[in-house]
Amino acid sequence: MxxxxxxxxxxxxxxxxxxxxxxxxxxxxxxxxxxxxxxxxxxxxxxxxxxxxxxxxxxxxxxxxxxxxxxxxxxxxxxxxxxxxxxxxxxxxxxxxxxxxxxxxxxxxxxxxxxxxxxxxxxxxxxxxxxxxxxxxxxxxxxxxxxxxxxxxxxxxxxxxxxxxxxxxxxxxxxxxxxxxxxxKADDFARSHPGGALGRKLLTLVSDVMRSGDDVPRVSAQTSLMELMRVVSAKGLGMSAIVDADDQVLGIFTDGDLRRLIEKTGSGADLRALSAAEVMHPNPRTVRADVLAVVAADLMEAGCITSVLVVDDAGRLCGALNSNDLMRAKVI
Incomplete structure (x- = not known):
């Protein structure tokens, strides 16, 4: 011009x-x-x-x-x-x-x-x-x-x-x-700015944005890999929790775990006999439902992961969320 x-x-x-x-x-x-x-x-x-x-x-x-x-x-x-x-x-x-x-x-x-x-x-x-x-x-x-x-x-x-x-x-x-x-304090400021970015970060809890109930993918340790993959696909979170009979979290299985499994065993390997316990990643990162959602965001960023499981005080699975949930809530 x-x-x-x-x-x-x-x-x-x-x-x-x-x-x-x-x-x-x-x-x-x-x-x-x-x-x-x-x-x-x-x-x-x-x-x-x-x-x-x-x-x-x-x-x-x-x-x-x-x-x-x-x-x-x-x-x-x-x-x-x-x-x-x-x-x-x-x-x-x-x-x-x-x-x-x-x-x-x-x-x-x-x-x-x-x-x-x-x-x-x-x-x-x-x-x-x-x-x-x-x-x-x-x-x-x-x-x-x-x-x-x-x-x-x-x-x-x-x-x-x-x-x-x-x-x-x-x-x-x-x-x-x-x-x-x-x-x-900062949380006082957030309460007077609930519609702003800072307000969302300081007021939004994990429980406000997490998936719960039937929307949370979970299987038992004895579940076959084929059924585990079906659950992962059906729930749309790119992962599933592996839990015991009391819903205690034993591990997690993600799309990334599946890719790594195929690379390790070869594309011609028969994986149908494997169970969830054999392919899961044990002791996964978890967050509590009553913490700020931004804490979950920081956890995912630090671990280079896109999903995290939510547990209660006793370590039982009560929810799950991924980065898309946090973006929709404008926490990230």
């Missing part, structure tokens, strides 16, 4: 690098300014009995929505309230048990500053993200966190770019500090 004649590749690349450098420096500079005010802000949000109510206009509002989502997904109940809508009834969403996080680079967004006296009258603590501590937002806040930047990444120093990056990064820092203080 040919480039438009007005597009200078060198200038375009240099501008992009400069924008990234400016924004990176804005974040690094803000990191160096963190002090006890940040700790006080974390303390206010941590002790909040209600919700963290995030507010911001324009680009700061977009950043506020992302911060709201990050806080909520990491153990801090939060919601976004649009400042303009707050003046028309949505202020009723805020209660005395909440904490407000107001975001404005200038600290003078009219829609936000108009409701600050009402928020303070309710006795609701206010944390401010602003580039001007002396602004209206800064003066009303209980804690002011400095998000000022030397300049925007915009070549005209106008479009909110570095300033919104600083706000976003500080919001992430706040969320990380809060989740650590709460003792928020």
């Amino acid at each position: 040919s480039l438009p004649p007005t597009l200078d590749p060198v200038r375009t690349t240099n501008l992009a690098r400069e924008a990234l450098d400016i924004e990176a420096q804005a974040v690094l500079s803000m990191a160096g300014r963190l002090d006890d005010r940040f700790v006080r802000a974390v303390g206010l949000l941590l002790s909040c009995k209600g919700r963290v109510v995030v507010m911001g206009m324009g680009k700061s509002g977009h950043i506020g929505r992302k911060i709201t989502a990050t806080l909520a997904s990491t153990g801090t109940p939060s919601m976004f309230v649009h400042p303009a809508e707050a003046s028309h009834g949505d202020l009723g969403m805020i209660t005395a048990t909440d904490v407000v996080l107001g975001i404005s680079n200038s600290g003078e967004s009219e829609e936000l500053t108009a409701i600050l006296p009402l928020i303070k009258r309710m006795g609701v603590p206010l944390v401010a993200f602003t580039g001007r501590a002396s602004s209206t937002l800064g003066r009303h806040a209980d804690v002011v966190l400095d998000t000022s930047v030397e300049k925007e990444a915009c070549p005209h120093n106008l479009a909110p770019t570095a300033s919104t990056t600083a706000q976003l990064a500080l919001g992430d820092a706040l969320a990380v500090a809060l989740l650590d203080a709460r003792g928020f």
Whole structure:
């Protein structure tokens, strides 16, 4: 594809690098300014009995929505309230048990500053993200966190770019500090993300995805090889368990075992007289039904196998699964 004649590749690349450098420096500079005010802000949000109510206009509002989502997904109940809508009834969403996080680079967004006296009258603590501590937002806040930047990444120093990056990064820092203080763990994160990849890995058990009952191929040790092969084919797992009368797992026989048997004995050998006990692989790898499915996936990967048997506490066969089952469940 040919480039438009007005597009200078060198200038375009240099501008992009400069924008990234400016924004990176804005974040690094803000990191160096963190002090006890940040700790006080974390303390206010941590002790909040209600919700963290995030507010911001324009680009700061977009950043506020992302911060709201990050806080909520990491153990801090939060919601976004649009400042303009707050003046028309949505202020009723805020209660005395909440904490407000107001975001404005200038600290003078009219829609936000108009409701600050009402928020303070309710006795609701206010944390401010602003580039001007002396602004209206800064003066009303209980804690002011400095998000000022030397300049925007915009070549005209106008479009909110570095300033919104600083706000976003500080919001992430706040969320990380809060989740650590709460003792928020990976499994807590998974419970709030059941539809995500991490949620599936940390919540899906072997029992959720395994085959059970008649779908599990099994034969006795005395079963003939011909019957064993029929069971393997019928059940569609590419293998069969060999069990005793109490369903204790004695071994496993797979498609791969059959290929290796033929290679060893030769294609002309009569295998009909062989029993399952003679051709099985003894002491196969097994997993428990109550472990995470990702554990079974790791076991199969480590052993270079595609199927695994599932046993109960007593070692009795209760299920089976293969890599296709794990892929369908999106565990792998």
